[in-house]
Amino acid sequence: MFLQESGEMYLETIYILSKKSSAVRSVDIGEYMGYSKPSVSRAIGLLKTGEYVKVDADGYITLTSAGREVAEKMYERHTMLTEFLVSLGVDRECATEDACKIEHHISDESFDAIKRHFESIGK
Numbered sequence: 001m002f003l004q005e006s007g008e009m010y011l012e013t014i015y016i017l018s019k020k021s022s023a024v025r026s027v028d029i030g031e032y033m034g035y036s037k038p039s040v041s042r043a044i045g046l047l048k049t050g051e052y053v054k055v056d057a058d059g060y061i062t063l064t065s066a067g068r069e070v071a072e073k074m075y076e077r078h079t080m081l082t083e084f085l086v087s088l089g090v091d092r093e094c095a096t097e098d099a100c101k102i103e104h105h106i107s108d109e110s111f112d113a114i115k116r117h118f119e120s121i122g123k
Helices: 005-020 026-033 037-049 065-087 092-102 108-120
Strands: 053-055 061-063
Touching: 005 026, 005 037, 005 061, 005 065, 026 037, 037 053, 061 065, 065 092, 065 108
Parallel strands: none
Antiparallel strands: 053 061
């Protein structure tokens, strides 16, 4: 299943929320992202069909190994790109917003180069 940017954002959100609490529900995702219940429900249904998430009988959502892989990749990109932009003098709020846009479109090759450079300067 081809995962669009919105799917990646949902997976990253589930990952972030699961780091704070082992119980992640659709309502938590909606509150975090500012989305309506129907929007979240549709997205979770698609992610479930794509085998990126599992939903138990009580409505708790967990990432599958495939979902976790994508979520961790997006989270790493987001945090690394945010810190990189901040280190260049960009305001943190702006850097966070820009990193969110960049993380879904940057190639693995370009991201890896930025990551190596960032790590080489001790960040």
